[in-house]
Amino acid sequence: MATRQRSNPLALAVLALLYERPMHPYEMATTLRERRKEDSIKLNYGSLYSVVQSLERRGLVTAQEVQRDGRRPERTVYAIAEPGTVELLDWLSELVAVPTREFTQFEAALSLLACLKPDEAVRLLEERVSRLEQELAAAEGLRGHSSMSKLPRLLYIEWEYRIALRRTELEFVSSLVQEIREETIEGLAMWRDFHQQ
Amino acid sequence: MATRQRSNPLALAVLALLYERPMHPYEMATTLRERRKEDSIKLNYGSLYSVVQSLERRGLVTAQEVQRDGRRPERTVYAIAEPGTVELLDWLSELVAVPTREFTQFEAALSLLACLKPDEAVRLLEERVSRLEQELAAAEGLRGHSSMSKLPRLLYIEWEYRIALRRTELEFVSSLVQEIREETIEGLAMWRDFHQQ
DNA sequence: TCGAAAATACTCGATTCCGAGTACGCGAGT
DNA sequence: ACTCGCGTACTCGGAATCGAGTATTTTCGA
Missing domain, CATH: 1.10.10.10 (Winged helix-like DNA-binding domain superfamily/Winged helix DNA-binding domain)
Structure with a gap:
């Protein structure tokens, strides 16, 4: 039951x-x-x-x-x-x-990133960056707008929370891309090798 | 099928x-x-x-x-x-x-926060803050430690991603608590009223 | 060497999820 | 007066989920 x-x-x-x-x-x-x-x-x-x-x-x-x-x-x-x-x-x-483990799709994808070829991964991560930028810009646009600005903040904190997380995600992905591009990330050689044969 | x-x-x-x-x-x-x-x-x-x-x-x-x-x-x-x-x-x-909507438990909880009495909410949010601090401290501890430090970063980026999100969450919740305590958040009066009767 | 505990490799079925489908009523236009 | 389409209020069935249970086998300590 x-x-x-x-x-x-x-x-x-x-x-x-x-x-x-x-x-x-x-x-x-x-x-x-x-x-x-x-x-x-x-x-x-x-x-x-x-x-x-x-x-x-x-x-x-x-x-x-x-x-x-x-x-x-x-x-x-x-x-x-x-x-x-x-x-x-x-x-x-x-x-x-009590904070709990939250399983997000992107985290799962990150943990399997090695299945993709390095160059491909960079391309896709960059695509994500630009989509995240768009999303955040749109959210900023909404903030000043109509219905949202009328409501007291308390009624849409969850919205701000989501935005804050997205902003962090953007920073994280951006710097990850940079590290791969600059070849400063540990394990890159191994990654390339794996995809060589 | x-x-x-x-x-x-x-x-x-x-x-x-x-x-x-x-x-x-x-x-x-x-x-x-x-x-x-x-x-x-x-x-x-x-x-x-x-x-x-x-x-x-x-x-x-x-x-x-x-x-x-x-x-x-x-x-x-x-x-x-x-x-x-x-x-x-x-x-x-x-x-x-492609970034997608991820539904987390905490976001759901935030969106229903008004069901709790303001003082209660503050107490609980503070508990979350301290638990998050503990979690992050433990994670920092692990970083220098044993198995983790041997592996190239590439193999545990998802771990760093999760930590970055948690850190943002900590900041968010901390400042939310502060705003409620200092009564600077919009809609607080309304919230109290709702729980008065 | 004997038994207890941990590991191995699953199975099962009650419950839950989910999205497409359905069937009707109401209002706007012509 | 008629119909076209949208909104309302759900139904349905098959697939997916999940955690507890099972039965054997190895390990390891006393």
Whole structure:
């Protein structure tokens, strides 16, 4: 019965929304969209319904009523239950307080970089650099713009966090490229040898 | 039949290992461990065997022979096939060249931070700061140490990348804490109000 | 030399994920 | 008055995940 606990952040988001007020799943989806949480939390229609179901099974949320608006399909409204608020605050606290290994795609790619030929790797890393520059420029553009500048910073810190990480990534990749180009990085000879035959 | 393509980095790692030489699954696991790739790539026994199977179905790898060492269980040795090397290089190139949205747990947590009371949030964020400091100190310690200092940098860049990101995270969280403490962050009043009633 | 512990090499099945598909209602235009 | 297409609200099934379990074998200390 132990539906996989605390693996899927979407469940956390659902609890957080219901902590505010009761809602039906579709409304959760649109609300998350509106607040641009889809950028920070992996949201997916298919998952949403099964996640809510699993929360109900675990007694963290309860189906409240079945609404019907005109002849539209029924919508089941859910509310958070007492154990649900406990779980929400506890889970969230842990995520905030305890750093965990995060597995990113790029880290995996870096760890296998040796499969590519050195020159090829440099070319691709440079492409990444320019894409990152574009992305950061676009983000800067947004900052002064419309909806974003109206909101208090507190409501989009996650956005700033992501930007900060990207900036670090840009610096890292840039200097990596430089080191390979200047041949100052350790192990380059070995790398070339490996791809010679 | 379209076994989910390019979602699981473990499949990439398997291709990379077989690109070097044929192997059986258990050897892949231990090799990945030895090279400390388990820190960068999510490795899991259960997944490994099904991932290899799925690669075989797609014709990217082929079962080569069934060995038997003494009276130990049989081991099926796999080799990479032509379409497998194409897929490996193509996939890896894309991961290197094109930055993608990475969803981290902490980013999700940040985006829901408002669920916690301000003082509580500060306390937890400070705990994170001290844990991050510990982690970074330990990492620094390792750098000069034993196995790590023997290897050329090229073979553990992913490690440096992770450290660089962590350092940025530390700075970010530290300054966030400070801003909340000094009440200079926008939206703090609203946040307190929300938790008043 | 005997037994305990660690290593080897998987297997299994309950659960979860995910994206395409579906089916209907509503409003804008003509 | 009609239809075209978008928005709404979900369903479905197959694939993927994961961690615990299994059964043997080697190692190593007392």
